[in-house]
Amino acid sequence: MKDVCKYCKIRHNNFGSHVKECTEYKDLELRLTRSEVVKNDYLSGYSIHSLCKKYGVGRPFIERCIVNTGVGLRGFKYDDNSREFKQKQMRDTLMDRYGVINYGQLDNQGYSGLNKIPYKYPSFFDNFSEYRQKIEMLTQRIVRRLKVEGNLPTHCSVTGIEFADRTGKVNPNDFRKRSADHILSILYCYIHKISVEEAANINNITFMLKYCNTIKGNMNLQDFKEQYGEKLAALLKHEN
Numbered sequence: 001m002k003d004v005c006k007y008c009k010i011r012h013n014n015f016g017s018h019v020k021e022c023t024e025y026k027d028l029e030l031r032l033t034r035s036e037v038v039k040n041d042y043l044s045g046y047s048i049h050s051l052c053k054k055y056g057v058g059r060p061f062i063e064r065c066i067v068n069t070g071v072g073l074r075g076f077k078y079d080d081n082s083r084e085f086k087q088k089q090m091r092d093t094l095m096d097r098y099g100v101i102n103y104g105q106l107d108n109q110g111y112s113g114l115n116k117i118p119y120k121y122p123s124f125f126d127n128f129s130e131y132r133q134k135i136e137m138l139t140q141r142i143v144r145r146l147k148v149e150g151n152l153p154t155h156c157s158v159t160g161i162e163f164a165d166r167t168g169k170v171n172p173n174d175f176r177k178r179s180a181d182h183i184l185s186i187l188y189c190y191i192h193k194i195s196v197e198e199a200a201n202i203n204n205i206t207f208m209l210k211y212c213n214t215i216k217g218n219m220n221l222q223d224f225k226e227q228y229g230e231k232l233a234a235l236l237k238h239e240n
Contacts, residue, residue, distance in 0.1 A: 189204075
């Protein structure tokens with residue numbers, strides 16, 4: 001008399017022999033032994049597709065493993081760890097296949113290909129770069145002179161916050177460090193054909209926090225103060 005396999009529900013003459021080859025039994029056995037491992041891989045960032053390739057099984061098996069541990073198939077948090085894991089997978093795959101860690105390093109791919117496309121270089125770039133360098137050199141001379149004379153300002157012209165280096169040396173990256181800039185930006189002076197001497201004149205030099213100088217860009221001082229001065233002062237004073 002044939003016995004019904006409790007796993008695949010099919011009758012077989014010799015259940016003992018059959019169960020060793022039973023697909024449903026193997027599936028259950030693997031799920032019981034691998035579910036925790038598969039779940040941990042899934043939660044660490046592996047996609048179901050990646051898990052199928054890793055374990056050499058079909059998608060239904062992986063999904064059953066995950067569900068078997070009580071984890072929803074779309075319930076894991078896509079956080080920094082899982083993003084980094086996926087990126088590492090991509091880098092490892094590219095390195096194994098092509099010997100590079102991103103597509104841009106392949107011939108005719110990414111920027112390596114795009115950078116070969118010809119384009120016209122604006123003729124004024126070199127002239128503006130030279131103009132800027134001359135202004136910055138003259139500005140630094142004035143700053144050094146003011147320092148020797150002891151006439152460097154003590155507070156930011158944008159926020160009114162006292163400079164960190166007023167009384168001594170500070171970390172060069174300190175956001176409250178004194179920084180020289182121009183009331184009329186260098187770009188403004190260039191476009192309006194203002195001479196190097198006028199642009200670098202002491203009357204066009206102002207001092208502000210290093211952070212303010214970093215974000216001011218090509219804005220003129222008055223516009224920058226009106227739009228951001230008060231709010232920046234409130235934010236930065238709160239930090240202190």
